[in-house]
Amino acid sequence: MYTQALNDRPAAAAVEDADQAERFQARIDAEDRIEANDWMPEAYRRTLVRQISQHAHSEIIGQLPEGNWITRAPSLRRKAALLAKVQDECGHGLYLYAAAETLDASREELMDQLMEGRARYSSIFNYPATTWADIGAIGWLVDGAAIMNQIPLCRCSYGPYARAMIRVCKEESFHQRQGFEIMMTLCNGTVAQKAMAQDALNRWWWPCLMMFGPPDGASQHSDQSTRWKIKRFSNDALRQKFVDATVPQAEYLGLTLPDPALAFDAATGHWTHGEIDWDEFKQVLAGNGPCNRDRIEARRAAHENGEWVRAAAAAFAAKQSQRQAA
Numbered sequence: 001m002y003t004q005a006l007n008d009r010p011a012a013a014a015v016e017d018a019d020q021a022e023r024f025q026a027r028i029d030a031e032d033r034i035e036a037n038d039w040m041p042e043a044y045r046r047t048l049v050r051q052i053s054q055h056a057h058s059e060i061i062g063q064l065p066e067g068n069w070i071t072r073a074p075s076l077r078r079k080a081a082l083l084a085k086v087q088d089e090c091g092h093g094l095y096l097y098a099a100a101e102t103l104d105a106s107r108e109e110l111m112d113q114l115m116e117g118r119a120r121y122s123s124i125f126n127y128p129a130t131t132w133a134d135i136g137a138i139g140w141l142v143d144g145a146a147i148m149n150q151i152p153l154c155r156c157s158y159g160p161y162a163r164a165m166i167r168v169c170k171e172e173s174f175h176q177r178q179g180f181e182i183m184m185t186l187c188n189g190t191v192a193q194k195a196m197a198q199d200a201l202n203r204w205w206w207p208c209l210m211m212f213g214p215p216d217g218a219s220q221h222s223d224q225s226t227r228w229k230i231k232r233f234s235n236d237a238l239r240q241k242f243v244d245a246t247v248p249q250a251e252y253l254g255l256t257l258p259d260p261a262l263a264f265d266a267a268t269g270h271w272t273h274g275e276i277d278w279d280e281f282k283q284v285l286a287g288n289g290p291c292n293r294d295r296i297e298a299r300r301a302a303h304e305n306g307e308w309v310r311a312a313a314a315a316f317a318a319k320q321s322q323r324q325a326a
């Protein structure tokens with residue numbers, strides 16, 4: 001009798017799991033939000049940890065190209081805005097690590113993965129910001145692309161991630177505007193300033209299109225993430241929205257997009273663009289972009305230099321809990 005019960009257990013557990021998985025999918029289909037303490041399939045948890053941690057790392061590494069220009073901003077007003085923007089990116093990283101913690105992924109473990117080069121972050125941050133116009137182009141295009149991708153994430157099925165995104169998106173819209181305003185000022189400035197803006201656009205345009213990820217046919221996670229309502233639009237659909245929104249902005253600035261194949265398709269109402277260099281994207285993901293090594297080294301150095309801050313915070317917390325106990 002006892003042996004029989006033991007033999008039956010795995011089958012019973014499998015039926016229970018299948019029931020739970022079915023109820024879970026029904027909740028997702030009904031647009032219910034999944035919260036940290038709710039039952040979820042292990043693969044759903046892992047997918048979210050993967051995406052949220054990659055997103056958090058992108059925010060943290062994303063501070064580097066722009067942070068590099070804080071001391072060289074051309075006026076006090078520009079410096080204050082850039083400083084605020086870079087601090088916002090750091091805050092976004094922190095909200096996102098906190099969201100990953102609700103899924104039992106510890107911040108230390110995620111940080112180790114990043115510093116050991118085992119974690120992904122957005123390909124875009126492996127390109128250098130070589131002139132002041134790059135700060136305009138990053139705000140306008142990189143943050144513009146980020147907003148396009150992140151607005152739908154405000155409706156992601158996982159509550160803590162969706163709520164973090166609402167605040168992130170509000171801040172990103174300030175970032176996008178500060179970038180566009182820099183571009184507008186340069187485009188209304190001297191011939192050399194306008195040329196600098198054009199050069200920045202030429203270098204950032206294609207990497208920004210790559211930010212949305214591989215084409216739909218090659219996107220290995222899209223189908224499952226769409227079923228789970230983590231993703232609401234495909235990579236190509238968001239890329240297209242971004243192109244459609246950005247072409248008129250470039251025209252307004254009097255700049256030319258570096259794509260001779262770009263054309264308006266009156267039948268679909270969309271701008272069609274030329275072929276993206278997916279080999280370059282693969283190289284950047286493989287660690288061979290222009291700045292991959294520098295970025296990881298800078299992150300490691302920041303971690304080591306911050307050791308005394310972590311030690312001081314831990315000592316203060318220990319003192320406080322001793323006082324409370326006393």
Ligand code: BYC
Nearest residue numbers: 055058059062089121122123146210211213219220221222
């Ligand atoms: N870069 O099956 P797919 C910001 C990877 S920060 C690197 O389509 P998925 C900002 C992908 O991870 C903006 N890797 O994947 C901060 C996967 O690899 P793994 C960051 C990429 O997850 C500071 C593989 O390729 N935003 O705005 O369905 C200053 C196959 O792809 C990239 C987010 O992180 C890439 N571009 O879709 C300024 C948003 N693209 O994991 C601005 C959240 C793809 O199997 N993330 N890969 O090793 C997402 O929405 C999705 O994860 C993606 C990819 C659309 C990026």
